[in-house]
Amino acid sequence: MSLQPSSDVTRAGVAAGLVGRPDACEGVRGALALVAESSFFTMAEPIDQHRLDEWVAETGAVPWVRVGVTFAGSFDGAIDIDLPEMLGTRLLTAFAGMGDGEGPQDSQVRDMMGEFANMVCGSWLTQFCRSERFDLTPPSVQYLKAGPPPQPRHVAGTVLAAIEGVPVRVTLTLLKGEPAGVRA
Amino acid sequence: MPVNVLIVDDSAVMRTLIKRVATLSEAPIGIMYEAANGREALDILEQHDDIQAVFTDITMPVMNGTELLREIASQNRWDHLVRVIISTDGSAARRAEVEDLDVRMYLEKPFRPEAIRDVLATFV
Numbered sequence: 001m002s003l004q005p006s007s008d009v010t011r012a013g014v015a016a017g018l019v020g021r022p023d024a025c026e027g028v029r030g031a032l033a034l035v036a037e038s039s040f041f042t043m044a045e046p047i048d049q050h051r052l053d054e055w056v057a058e059t060g061a062v063p064w065v066r067v068g069v070t071f072a073g074s075f076d077g078a079i080d081i082d083l084p085e086m087l088g089t090r091l092l093t094a095f096a097g098m099g100d101g102e103g104p105q106d107s108q109v110r111d112m113m114g115e116f117a118n119m120v121c122g123s124w125l126t127q128f129c130r131s132e133r134f135d136l137t138p139p140s141v142q143y144l145k146a147g148p149p150p151q152p153r154h155v156a157g158t159v160l161a162a163i164e165g166v167p168v169r170v171t172l173t174l175l176k177g178e179p180a181g182v183r184a
Numbered sequence: 185m186p187v188n189v190l191i192v193d194d195s196a197v198m199r200t201l202i203k204r205v206a207t208l209s210e211a212p213i214g215i216m217y218e219a220a221n222g223r224e225a226l227d228i229l230e231q232h233d234d235i236q237a238v239f240t241d242i243t244m245p246v247m248n249g250t251e252l253l254r255e256i257a258s259q260n261r262w263d264h265l266v267r268v269i270i271s272t273d274g275s276a277a278r279r280a281e282v283e284d285l286d287v288r289m290y291l292e293k294p295f296r297p298e299a300i301r302d303v304l305a306t307f308v
Contacts, residue, residue, distance in 0.1 A: 038294035096200050112197045118243075119294050122272020126292060133277030136243055138194070 024128065024179060025157035028079070028172055031124035036163055039119060040094045044161040044168070052148070052160055052167045061146030062086065067117040068142075071125060073134035075177030077156070079121040079170060081113075082148050087166040088113045114139035120170065129179060186214030187308050188232075192225040192240040192252065193270070198293075202239060202270065202300060209301035211308040222247030226255060229262065236264065237307065242271040242278065253285040266307045270295065 029046065036044040063085045070078040092104045092112040117139045125134045142149075151158065152173050159170040189206065191199050203216050217235060219225035221244040229235060238256065242249035249269060256262045267287045271278070274292035282290070289303050 035294045038296050092197065096197055097204055108197055111195050115195045115198055118195075119272050122274075122293065126272070126274040129275070131276045133275050133281070134273065136272070138243075138245065 022157075024172060025159055027128045028120070028124050028157065028170055029159045029161070031120045031127065032159060032161055032168070032170055034123055035116065035119045036161075039116075040091050040163070042094065042163055044163050047160050047162045047167060049160065051162070052169065055162075055167050056147055059084075063146060064144045064148050065113060066142045066144065066149050067113045068140045069117045069121040070137045071121060071134045073125075074129070074132050075174060075179050077172065077174040077176075078152070079117065079124070079172055080152050081117045081120065082169040082171075083113075083163075084166055085109075085143065087163060087168070088116075090164055090166075091116060110141050114141055186212045187236045187304075188214040188217070188234050189237045189239060190217040190219060190225060190228055190235050192219045192222065192238065192244070192249065194220050194241065194244040196220070198241070198270075205297045205300040206304060208297070209304050211301065211304040213304070213308070221245055222249060222252030222255070225252050229256070229265075233261075237266040237268065239268045239270055242269060242273055250281055250285075253282060253287065257285050268303055 033044045036042050064082055065085050065088055066080055066082050068078055068080040070076070088109045089104055092109050095112055096108070118136065121136060148169060152171055154173055154175070155171045156174040157172045161168050161170070191202050193199050193202070199218050206213050206216065215234070217228050217232065219228055222240070223246045225238065225240065226247070240249040240252055249271065253267060256265060256267065267285065268289050268291065269282065269287055270291045270293060272293045274290070279290055288306065291299050291303065
């Protein structure tokens, strides 16, 4: 697990003690693993920044996608998932059970990646703050030309994993308020 | 006798998945209607009186799942509908919101395919 402390805590309106929340990041890692296993029948293997950098160097300038979901409740924030576009296509095939010859449409890949982020965010919030209600926005999907995008600002935590050997970066941004921690 | 269901989710891929799982469950499923939000779902319910079950997400644009279920609960002609929620939001607060809406089962996403099969087994 890699934590990326926010560089400007004051502007984010996040209390100093909030920077680097291992409990929150472990929860996000758990949600990612749960979604990968339940919906895509695969594993989300923890990796480090070095492995991510190696993969990027080996594969060259492949297009990436950033999928983001924001949430509002007792605290507000966002989860962004950065992944190579080719992984999105593979995940759709696993998710929807497409067979050979069933080429996915771009709209389907986009839809599926949005649902992927939606499930990771929702699953994390449900487990992390089970008693509370949060409202999620529809996911946003941004296509990027090459390489992983820069991390969002004011990141509270980062989770790096590999799905099918392909790196995925999940960042948690806390914008307002503070989670009290794992609650039953 | 086959059971006709209405699947309500703003994700077309998720609707496809639910349909596929329902088909593979070997439950006697008849027609599977689809809607992308609660408003579309109500339109379909108005047009088709042969639907026996509604599977709905909560967070959707135009009309969300809670609003849809409230509308269904307000009309006697839809008392027979089996109501199932499939949502990423499994919080106690959200569950409490739908407590009085006669929901048969609340499935959290991500769900395993067997969960859909098991839900269908309760009323098919």
